[in-house]
Amino acid sequence: MEMLRNLNFFRLITSGDFWLNIAIIIAATLIIHWVISRAIQLVGRRVKQWSTGRHSALYQIAVEMLDNTKRVLILFTAFLISMRFIELPGTWHSALAHGWFLVFAIQIALWLDSATHVWSQNVVNQPGAVRNTVTMVILGVMIRLLIWALMLLSILGNVGVNITALVASLGVGGIAIALAIQTVLSDVFASLAIGFDKPFVIGDFVVFNDIAGTIEHIGLKTTRIRSLSGEQIVCANAILLQQTIHNYKRMQTRRIVFTFGLAYSTPPDRLRLVGPMIKRIIEEIEETRFDRAHFLSFDNFRLTYEVVHIVASADYNKYMDIQQEINIRLMEELAKMDIKLAIPTQNILFTEREFPQIKVLEPGPPDKTAMPAAKAAE
Template sequence: MTFIDKINILPVLMSTSFWIGVATVVLVTLIVYWLINRLLALVHRTIQSWGESRTTARDYRYLLFDVLNKTNKLLMFVVAFLISLRFVSLPANLGSTLSHAWFLVLALQVAIWLDQAVQSWLHHVIYTPGTRKNPVTLVILGVILRAIVWSMMLLSILANAGVDITALVASLGVGGIAIALAVQTVLSDVFASLSIGFDKPFEIGDFIVFNDVAGTIEHIGLKTTRIRSLSGEQIVCGNAILLQQIIHNYKRMQTRRIVFSFGVSLSTPPEKLRQIGDMVKQIVTDVGETTFDRAHLLGFESDRLSFEVVHIVSTADYNRYMDIQQEINIRLIEQLAENDIRLALPSIVVVDSQGPRQAAA
C-alpha cells in the first residue's frame, strides 16, 4: 500500500458513517447469533415434546438430537455476520463474493448434519439390543454414504465457485474404473459382503452346509466369512465364492421330516404285520413333539420285511430330534417284543436236499 492509498483511506476511517456501520454490523451479528441459538433451543424442546407424545417420533428423537447438537457454532456466527452485512452499504463488487460465502457456509453445515445423521443411525442400529445386523456391512454402508455426502458437498462448492467440474468428474470416473479393475477380486468380496448383509441368506450363529463343509457361522467380514466346522477347525471362505454355492441353512429349519425304516423277520404272520402300522402310530403320538405321518410295509428283502415310517418333528434342534428318535426306537423294540414280533437279523437262506433253512449271518 502506497502513501497515497493511506491518505485516501484515512478520511474513511475518520468518518462517522464508517464507525456507525461497524457498530451496526457488530450489534446485528450478536443479536442474530443469539436468536439462532434460541431458535435451536426451541426446536430441541419441541422435538423432545414430540417424543413424549408420539411413539414414532420417540423412536427417531435420538437422530434429531444428534443432528442438532452437531450444529457448528462458528458457522452459525458466520451466518449471523453475513446477515448483518445486509444492514450496511457495501461495494457492488462484493455481491458475488457474499453469495459464494453464503453457499459455502450452508453447504458445510448441511454436510455436517447429514454426516452426523448417518453416524447416529449406524450406531443406533449396531448397538441396539435385540437387533441381528451384520456390523461389517453397516460400517461399509456408512463409509459409502459419508463419502457420497462429502463428495457432493465438495463438488457443489467447486461448481458454485465457478470451477468446471465436468473434467474433474470424468477424471475421477476413469481413475475409479482403473482402480476397480486392479482390485476387482477384493471388490467382488466387498460387494458380496454387502449382499449378505442386505439379503441375509445366513447370519452369525446359523448352521449351514455347502459342498463338503458343515459348520456354524462365526464372523462375516469385509472379504471373508469364517465358519466353525463340526470337527472344530475354522474354515475361511471368500464371500463371493460362498454366495456362488447352494447353501443349506439348518438354523432356519422350522420342522424336520424324518424317514426311517426297520425290518422284521420273514416268518412274521400277516395278522401281526397289519398291527405294526397302528403300533408305530401310537408310539410316535405318545412320544410327543412330533407328528405321525405314515407307516407302511415297504417291501421284501432277502432277509427281512421292511417297514418305512415318516414323522415330522416340530423342532429344528438336532439334539432334540435325536432324543425323540431314540425314544421312538426304544419303545418300538419294546412293543415288538411284547407282541412276539422279532426284528430281522442279517441272515442267509441255505437250500439243501432237506429243504430251505435260514441261518444267521
C-alpha cells in the first residue's frame, strides 16, 4: 500500500500538468499580489491627498486602515485567487473556503482595531473638548478585546469547533472573576460613567460632604482632589458617584442675598428712599444685575433690609470685589442721608421703684490679702 502511494506521488510530480499548474500558481500569485498592492498604494495616496488640511476623523481612519493592510495577508489572498486558475480535487474546495475566511477575518479585525485606535485618539485630542483620557483608553481596550475575541470565535466556528461550550465556559469563568474583583470593577465602571456623563472634569472645583477642592486626576479606580488646605484627597470612583456633588466651575452666575440693619430711630419717609438708593448703587457697578431690595422685618435691635443681586461671573474673588464695593457705597449713601446703621443694644427693665445703686470701683493697688489665695489657685 505504501509503495502504491509513493508510485502515485512520483507519477504526479513527474507529469507535465503538475509543474504547469505550479508555474501558473506562482505567476498568478505574483501578478495578483503586485496588482492588489499597487491598488492599495494608489488609493492610500489619494485618500492622504484628500485628508491634507482636513481634521475629519473619517479620512484619518481610512488612511490608518489602508496602512494596516498586511502584505502577508495580501500574498495569501493572491495565492487563494491563483488557485482558481487550476483544477483542484473536490476535497480542496472546503480547505480553500476556510482559507478565505481566515484571511478576511484576520484582516477585518486588523482594520477595526486600527479604526478604534484612531477614533479614541481623535476623541481625546479633539480641540476644545475636555475628555477623560483614562476612560477613553479603557473603552478603546474593551472594544479592541471584543473585536479580537469575536474574530477568534468566528474562526474556530468556521473550522468546525463547537464554540457554544467554550462561550459557556468563558461566561462562567467571567462571572467568578467578576465576583472576586467586584469592588475594583465597580470603580472601573464608575470611571467609565464619569467619562461619559462628565459630572466633573479635571480642573473643576467641587464640593461634597465636608470636602472641597479641585479635581486633579480621574483614574481607573480613584479620583484625586486637591483640597483648599493643600493636601490631596483620594476618593474611590464608585463612592464619589454616590455623593451629591456641587460643581462650582460650571456655575455661570451667582445669586447673592445679603442683609443689613438700620436703627429704629430712622423715620418711615427715609426708609422708603433706601430701596431706590440700593438699586442705583448696584446698577452703577459692572458685572452684576439688581434684582430686588425690600424692608424685610423688625428684628431685635434693627430694621432689616434684604437685597438680592445677580453677579455675572463664577469667580469668587470677583464676587467679593463687587460685594465690597456695594457695601462701601451703601455706607457712603446712608451717611449722606443721615441714616444710621443699627448697633446691637440691649434694654434692661427694672421693676423696683428705685434704681439700684451702682458702685464703681476706682483703680488702686492690688489687695495683698488676696495674693496668697491667687497663688494657691495657680
